Amino acid sequence: MAILEDPIKGILELQNYVDGEWVDSEGGVKDVVNPATLKTIARVPISTGEEFDKAVQAAKAAYPDWRQTPPLARARCLFRLKELMEENFEELSRVQTMEHGKTIDESRGETRRGIEMVEVATGIPTLMMGYNLEDIASGIDEYLIRQPLGVFGIIGPFNFPFMVPLWFAPFAVATGNCVVIKPSSEDPISQVKIVELAEEAGIPEGVWNVVNGGREVVSAMVDHPDIKGVCFVGSTPVGRDVVYKRCGATGKRVIAQCGAKNFAVVMPDADIERTVASCMTSFFGNTGQRCLANANLVMVGEGLSEGELDAFYGRVVDAFVDAASRISIGSGLDESVQMGPLRDRSKAQRVLSYIEKGIEEGATLRLDGRNPVILGDLPPDCFVGPTVFENVSPDMSIAQDEIFGPVAMMMKARSLDEAIGMIHDNPFGNAASIFTGSGKWAREFQYRVECGNIGVNIGIAAPMAFFPFSGMKDSFFGDLHGQGQEAVRFFTESKVVIQRWF
Numbered sequence: 001m002a003i004l005e006d007p008i009k010g011i012l013e014l015q016n017y018v019d020g021e022w023v024d025s026e027g028g029v030k031d032v033v034n035p036a037t038l039k040t041i042a043r044v045p046i047s048t049g050e051e052f053d054k055a056v057q058a059a060k061a062a063y064p065d066w067r068q069t070p071p072l073a074r075a076r077c078l079f080r081l082k083e084l085m086e087e088n089f090e091e092l093s094r095v096q097t098m099e100h101g102k103t104i105d106e107s108r109g110e111t112r113r114g115i116e117m118v119e120v121a122t123g124i125p126t127l128m129m130g131y132n133l134e135d136i137a138s139g140i141d142e143y144l145i146r147q148p149l150g151v152f153g154i155i156g157p158f159n160f161p162f163m164v165p166l167w168f169a170p171f172a173v174a175t176g177n178c179v180v181i182k183p184s185s186e187d188p189i190s191q192v193k194i195v196e197l198a199e200e201a202g203i204p205e206g207v208w209n210v211v212n213g214g215r216e217v218v219s220a221m222v223d224h225p226d227i228k229g230v231c232f233v234g235s236t237p238v239g240r241d242v243v244y245k246r247c248g249a250t251g252k253r254v255i256a257q258c259g260a261k262n263f264a265v266v267m268p269d270a271d272i273e274r275t276v277a278s279c280m281t282s283f284f285g286n287t288g289q290r291c292l293a294n295a296n297l298v299m300v301g302e303g304l305s306e307g308e309l310d311a312f313y314g315r316v317v318d319a320f321v322d323a324a325s326r327i328s329i330g331s332g333l334d335e336s337v338q339m340g341p342l343r344d345r346s347k348a349q350r351v352l353s354y355i356e357k358g359i360e361e362g363a364t365l366r367l368d369g370r371n372p373v374i375l376g377d378l379p380p381d382c383f384v385g386p387t388v389f390e391n392v393s394p395d396m397s398i399a400q401d402e403i404f405g406p407v408a409m410m411m412k413a414r415s416l417d418e419a420i421g422m423i424h425d426n427p428f429g430n431a432a433s434i435f436t437g438s439g440k441w442a443r444e445f446q447y448r449v450e451c452g453n454i455g456v457n458i459g460i461a462a463p464m465a466f467f468p469f470s471g472m473k474d475s476f477f478g479d480l481h482g483q484g485q486e487a488v489r490f491f492t493e494s495k496v497v498i499q500r501w502f
C-alpha cells in the first residue's frame with residue numbers, strides 16, 4: 001500500500017471569492033493545520049460582516065440575469081462543474097484528507113457523494129416544473145410555477161468540508177438563486193477548490209461566492225435583510241440558538257441540520273458477522289466524526305431469557321472489540337490506514353475527557369483508545385483509537401451526549417420496546433439502525449422510531465442526493481430538507497396563477 005503524494009505544497013494563502021474576483025479580507029487570519037502532521041497547510045481569512053455584505057450585494061446584482069438564464073443553460077454549467085470535479089477527483093479527495101484528517105478512501109467517498117449532488121441538480125428543467133389543471137371552473141385554468149427567491153447563505157461544518165455545502169449549493173444555483181457560502185474555518189480549502197472549478201465551469205460572476213470566516217460572518221448572514229434563507233449544518237446550540245431563532249426573527253427560510261447521538265439496535269436473529277462489519281465503519285469511520293455515526297450499540301433480548309441475553313450480548317461485544325482493536329491508525333494519505341486523527345487537538349482532548357467521564361460514571365473501559373499505536377512517525381496529539389465501553393446505562397453522559405469521536409457504548413435491553421424507549425429518551429433524532437432478520441421487528445422499528453434517517457441492516461443511513469437528508473428533535477430545525485426535490489422546494493417559491501381569457 002502506498003503513501004500518497006501530498007497535493008498541497010507550502011502554505012496556501014486563501015482568499016474570498018466575491019463577484020467573480022479573488023479578494024483579500026481586512027479581518028484576521030487563522031492557520032489551517034493538517035491534524036496528522038500538525039503542519040500548517042493554509043491560512044484562512046476571518047472575514048468581517050461588511051465583507052459578507054459586499055458578497056450579498058454582488059449576489060443580489062447577479063440574481064436578475066441568472067434567474068432569467070434558462071434552466072437548461074444553468075444545468076449546462078453544472079454539467080461542466082461535474083466534469084471538472086471528475087477530472088480533479090483525486091486531488092479534491094487528497095485535499096480533504098489533508099485539511100480534515102480522514103482516510104483517503106473516506107475522502108474519495110465524500111467527493112463521490114458531493115459530485116452526486118451536482119449530478120442530481122442538473123435535472124433541474126424537470127425537477128423545477130410546476131403543475132396545472134384546466135377548467136377549475138368553466139373556462140378558468142390554474143397552474144403552479146416555481147420561482148427562485150434571490151440570495152441564500154450556506155454555513156458548513158468541519159466534518160465534511162467538501163460534501164456538505166454541496167447538499168445545498170447546486171440546487172440553489174440550478175433553481176436560479178445565488179449563494180454565499182461560509183465554509184468551516186477549520187478546513188475551508190475544499191470549498192475554495194470547488195469555487196475555482198465553478199468559475200472555470202462558466203458560472204457567472206456573483207452567482208457562487210465564498211466568504212471565509214467564523215461567527216461574525218454567520219451573525220451577518222442570519223440577520224441580513226437581503227438573505228432569503230440559510231442552510232446550516234453543525235452543532236445543535238449554534239443551529240438552534242443562532243441560526244434557527246435569528247432566521248425566524250428576520251423571516252428567512254431555514255434548514256438547520258444539527259447534532260446527533262445515534263443508536264444501533266441488534267436483535268437476537270441478526271447476522272453477527274455482518275452486523276459487526278457494518279458497525280466498524282459506522283462507529284469508527286471518519287474517526288467517529290459523522291452526524292450519522294452510530295455511538296450506542298444496544299443488544300436486545302426479545303424472546304431470550306436473562307442468561308441467553310447475557311450470552312448474546314457477550315458474543316456481539318467480543319466480536320465488536322476484536323474487530324475494533326484491529327483498525328490501523330495513522331495518516332489518511334497512507335492507503336493502508338483505516339482511521340485518521342481527529343480534526344484538531346481540542347477535539348481529541350474533548351474525546352479523552354469523555355473517556356475519563358465514562359470511567360468515573362462506572363462504565364467498564366473494554367477497549368482503551370488512549371495512546372494508540374500510530375503507523376509512521378507522526379505527532380500523537382490528535383489521535384485517539386477505537387474505544388469501547390461496556391456496562392453503559394442510558395442515563396450516563398457518555399450515552400446521552402454527542403462525543404463526536406471513536407467511542408462506542410455497549411448496552412442491553414430486554415425488549416425492542418425498551419430499546420426504542422432508550423432512543424426516545426435521547427434528545428437527538430438524527431439516525432438509528434436495526435440489525436435483524438425479521439421484517440416484523442424492522443417494520444416496528446421504522447414505524448415507531450423518532451429519527452429522520454433509519455437503517456435496516458445498514459450502519460450509516462446516509463440518504464442519496466435524490467432523497468432528502470432528514471433529522472428530527474434536536475437534530476433538525478426547519479421544515480423542508482436539503483437534497484433532491486425538497487431542496488428544490490426550499491429554494492423556490494410556489495406561485496399560483498388562476499387565469500381566464502374573455
Ligand code: NAD
Nearest residue numbers: 156157158183184214215218234235238257258259260291
Ligand atoms: P459547529 O456548530 O461548531 O460549526 C458549524 C458552523 O457554524 C461553522 O461554519 C462555524 O464556523 C460556525 N459557528 C461555530 N460556532 C458558532 C457560533 N457560536 N456562532 C456562529 N457561528 C458559529 O459545528 P462543527 O463542529 O463544525 O460540526 C460538527 C457538528 O455538526 C456535530 O454536532 C455534527 O453532528 C453536526 N453535523 C450534523 C449533520 C446533519 O446532517 N445533521 C451533518 C454534519 C455535521
